[in-house]
Amino acid sequence: MERNNKRLLQQESTSKNKQNSRIWHQVWDLNIKHKVKHFLWKCLHDILPTHDNIFKRTGKGEPWCRRCGESAETLEHLLFFCRTSEQIWKTFPIQWDGLEHLKGSFWSWWESLQQARERADGKAHIEMTTNLLWHIWKARNNWNFNLINQEGYRISQYAMADWFEFKEANLLNTCDKPENTSVLNSHDKTAELQQQHSTIIYTDAAVDQQRDKFGIGITARDNKGNLISTWSIPTSLKGEVATLEAHAIRTALLKALKENWTSILLLSDCKVLVDKLNHWSEDLSDINIILRDIKTLSSSFWRCTFSFVKREINTCSYGLAKFATNLVNETRWKNSFPVWTSTAAQTDYLAVAS
Structure with a gap:
C-alpha cells in the first residue's frame, strides 16, 4: 500500500x-x-x-x-x-x-x-x-x-x-490579559468565597511522562489561611490531563467526607472542569462519569462550591502532585508539615488575601 x-x-x-x-x-x-x-x-x-x-x-x-x-x-x-x-x-x-x-x-x-x-x-x-x-x-x-x-x-x-x-x-x-475584567476580579471573588466556607481545598494533578507516573496533590486549610492537612497521592489512573484533574477533585471530596468537613470551597486550576461542574449538562463522555460522581458527592455537604484558581496560586497542591509521582503509597501530613509545603501554602493564601 x-x-x-x-x-x-x-x-x-x-x-x-x-x-x-x-x-x-x-x-x-x-x-x-x-x-x-x-x-x-x-x-x-x-x-x-x-x-x-x-x-x-x-x-x-x-x-x-x-x-x-x-x-x-x-x-x-x-x-x-x-x-x-x-x-x-x-x-x-x-x-x-x-x-x-x-x-x-x-x-x-x-x-x-x-x-x-x-x-x-x-x-x-x-x-x-x-x-x-x-x-x-x-x-x-x-x-x-x-x-x-x-x-x-x-x-x-x-x-x-x-x-x-x-x-x-x-x-x-x-486569563492574565488586562481586558478580561472577569479575571481582574477573580482574586476578590475567591477571597469572598473563602470567607463563606470553613474549609478551603486546593487540588491538582501531575504527570511525569518520562517515567509514566501520575500523582494527585490536595491541600486543605481553614479560611484564615492555617493549614489543616495535605496529601500526596500516587495514582495508576491513566488518561487525559482533564480526567486526572477530575479524579483529583473526586478524591478531595472523599477525603473531606471522611474528615466530616461540612462547608468546603474546592479550588482547581482546570477551568474546563470547573465550568462543567458549575454549568452542568449530561453527556456520555468518560469524564462526565467522574463529574457525575463529583456532583453526587457534593450534595453530601451542607455547602460545597467549585471555583477556578490560577496555577500560579495553586503551587502547594501542584508541588504535592509532582511529589506523588515519586511515591508508591499515599502520604498525608497533618499538624506538622514540610517547610516547602507550608511556604507554598502560605504564598497561595497571601496571593488571594492581598
Whole structure:
C-alpha cells in the first residue's frame, strides 16, 4: 500500500501547492507549541532528517527504518506506515479514515486534513493530530539514539496529555490579559468565597511522562489561611490531563467526607472542569462519569462550591502532585508539615488575601 500510494502521488506536481500561502497561514494559525510548528514546517518541506533524506543528500548511512527494517525511512513511512506508527494511530482517539489514500504524500494528506476546519472542533482535532505527529518523531528519536522503546498506546497518551497541558496553560495565560475584567476580579471573588466556607481545598494533578507516573496533590486549610492537612497521592489512573484533574477533585471530596468537613470551597486550576461542574449538562463522555460522581458527592455537604484558581496560586497542591509521582503509597501530613509545603501554602493564601 505504501509503495502504491507513493507511485500514484508522485505523478502530482506539488510545486504549485507549496507556493500556496493559505497552507502556511494555516500552519502558523495553529494553537500549538512553536517547536511543533517548526517540526510541521520541516515535514511540509520534506527536510526532516529521516534516514532516507540523509542518505539521498549526503550518501552517508543507510536509508532503512531502524524500527521495522522493512522499508526506507521516508517521512511518510516514519509517520504512517511503520508498524510502530500504525499501532500508535490505532490507539489515537481521532481517526482520519477518509485520508488513507493520501498517506503516500504528506503534503497532500495535510492539505486535505485542513478541510476538517469547517466542522465543529475541527481545528482542535488538527492541533491534537499535529501534536501526535511530533510525538511519533520524538519516539523515533528515543529509539534511534537512546534505544528506548515505547508502546504505541503510551505515545498516543503522551501526545494527548501534552496537548491538554498546553491548552490549559494557554487558558491561564488568556486569563492574565488586562481586558478580561472577569479575571481582574477573580482574586476578590475567591477571597469572598473563602470567607463563606470553613474549609478551603486546593487540588491538582501531575504527570511525569518520562517515567509514566501520575500523582494527585490536595491541600486543605481553614479560611484564615492555617493549614489543616495535605496529601500526596500516587495514582495508576491513566488518561487525559482533564480526567486526572477530575479524579483529583473526586478524591478531595472523599477525603473531606471522611474528615466530616461540612462547608468546603474546592479550588482547581482546570477551568474546563470547573465550568462543567458549575454549568452542568449530561453527556456520555468518560469524564462526565467522574463529574457525575463529583456532583453526587457534593450534595453530601451542607455547602460545597467549585471555583477556578490560577496555577500560579495553586503551587502547594501542584508541588504535592509532582511529589506523588515519586511515591508508591499515599502520604498525608497533618499538624506538622514540610517547610516547602507550608511556604507554598502560605504564598497561595497571601496571593488571594492581598
